Amino acid sequence: MKKRTCIMAVDDEERILLLLKRILEEEGFDFVGTTRGDSAISMMRKHRPNLVILDIMMPGLNGFQVLDLIRQTSGVPVIMLTGRDEVTALHDAIEIGADDYIRKPFYPLELVARIRAKLRRAAQSQPTSNRGKEIAG
Numbered sequence: 001m002k003k004r005t006c007i008m009a010v011d012d013e014e015r016i017l018l019l020l021k022r023i024l025e026e027e028g029f030d031f032v033g034t035t036r037g038d039s040a041i042s043m044m045r046k047h048r049p050n051l052v053i054l055d056i057m058m059p060g061l062n063g064f065q066v067l068d069l070i071r072q073t074s075g076v077p078v079i080m081l082t083g084r085d086e087v088t089a090l091h092d093a094i095e096i097g098a099d100d101y102i103r104k105p106f107y108p109l110e111l112v113a114r115i116r117a118k119l120r121r122a123a124q125s126q127p128t129s130n131r132g133k134e135i136a137g
Contacts, residue, residue: 008049031130077118
């Protein structure tokens with residue numbers, strides 16, 4: 001039986017996580033989420049997501065710090081989903097290694113389309129998925 005694609009979201013707003021969970025599970029993805037940046041890396045190790053959706057402003061570690069830690073050990077696609085709309089935040093996220101940047105409020109169809117595009121690209125560029133890669137802690 002084929003494993004479903006796992007999406008992990010990290011956002012300090014519980015209502016955003018619940019919305020993402022509903023949207024992504026309706027699209028056939030497995031979903032895991034956390035409201036704290038400092039728990040994201042351990043969740044990556046445990047669940048080995050195929051893609052990460054990451055907010056910037058969070059307790060514990062912020063999204064830039066989490067992204068930097070992810071990029072030290074993994075090429076998993078990361079989409080920043082944030083209320084920060086200044087160009088410097090977008091620039092910094094892309095420079096650190098984000099694959100995409102979406103501003104809140106967002107359109108669910110756009111988010112799903114971007115997720116699918118990132119997953120297709122990741123599958124084409126690597127013969128094996130990121131699911132088996134270990135995240136250093």
